[in-house]
Amino acid sequence: MTLNALEIAAFTLVGIALLLGLLRLMLGPGAADRIVAADTLSVTATAGIAGFAVFYATPLYLDVALVFGVLAFVFVVAIARTIEANRPGDTEDRA
Amino acid sequence: MRLMADVFLLLGAAFLALGALGILRMPDVYNRIQAGTKSVTLGAVSFLIGVALLHPAWWAKVLCIAGFILFTSPVGSSTIARALFQAGVRPWRVDDAAATPAERRLAGGTAPGATE
Numbered sequence: 001m002t003l004n005a006l007e008i009a010a011f012t013l014v015g016i017a018l019l020l021g022l023l024r025l026m027l028g029p030g031a032a033d034r035i036v037a038a039d040t041l042s043v044t045a046t047a048g049i050a051g052f053a054v055f056y057a058t059p060l061y062l063d064v065a066l067v068f069g070v071l072a073f074v075f076v077v078a079i080a081r082t083i084e085a086n087r088p089g090d091t092e093d094r095a
Numbered sequence: 096m097r098l099m100a101d102v103f104l105l106l107g108a109a110f111l112a113l114g115a116l117g118i119l120r121m122p123d124v125y126n127r128i129q130a131g132t133k134s135v136t137l138g139a140v141s142f143l144i145g146v147a148l149l150h151p152a153w154w155a156k157v158l159c160i161a162g163f164i165l166f167t168s169p170v171g172s173s174t175i176a177r178a179l180f181q182a183g184v185r186p187w188r189v190d191d192a193a194a195t196p197a198e199r200r201l202a203g204g205t206a207p208g209a210t211e
Contacts, residue, residue, distance in 0.1 A: 006104070007101055007104060009108075010105045013109055014112075014142070017108070017114065017115040017138075019115075020116055020118065023119060024119050024127075032124045033124055033127065035175060036118065036124060036127050036131055036172075036175060039131065039168075039172060039175060040114060040118050040131035044111050044114075044115065044135060044138075046160065046164060047138070047143065050157065050160060053150075053153070054150065059150070059156060062153060062160065069160060069164060070163070073163075073170075073171055076174070076175065077170075077174055079175075080174040080177075080178040083178040083182050084181050084182060
């Protein structure tokens with residue numbers, strides 16, 4: 001199946017979204033901005049990997065997208081818990 | 096069918112790009128979480144609907160991915176927001192946008208458009 005103009009435009013827009021998110025990931029003034037950018041970027045990348053499945057016309061990439069989504073979710077929750085554990089004025093011992 | 100799939104793909108990709116633009120343009124972390132999560136979740140799900148319409152045989156896996164994104168993206172972003180708030184990051188206010196103390200007095204907690 002060859003791609004038509006609309007599909008090429010859609011894949012280009014996903015690429016633009018990835019580039020803009022990467023820009024925020026590099027520029028971000030603090031660690032918080034970088035984590036938010038990484039969270040957004042992971043969802044965008046999941047959709048982009050599903051786009052790879054269309055591009056190469058093989059459903060194998062859908063499994064890749066699913067595993068990537070699971071790992072990105074675990075990453076985001078782990079980083080968020082780390083920030084939460086390091087809050088100032090916390091006198092309890094940290095796990 | 097092909098045209099409908101293309102419309103969904105293009106709509107989803109446009110929402111993904113607009114969400115990334117919001118991540119780049121919004122003034123502070125909480126606004127960026129809003130822009131990033133809502134728009135990108137809708138965009139990703141719409142893009143996956145387009146993929147499923149383009150290749151109807153793949154619908155089960157695509158449904159798994161879309162359901163997973165719908166479940167985890169809000170949970171992840173609300174976890175980040177809660178962690179940031181408890182770590183002491185204060186939300187952005189209208190006063191912060193004013194450059195000088197005089198402008199800040201003028202702003203006085205109202206909308207930016209009301210100061211001119």
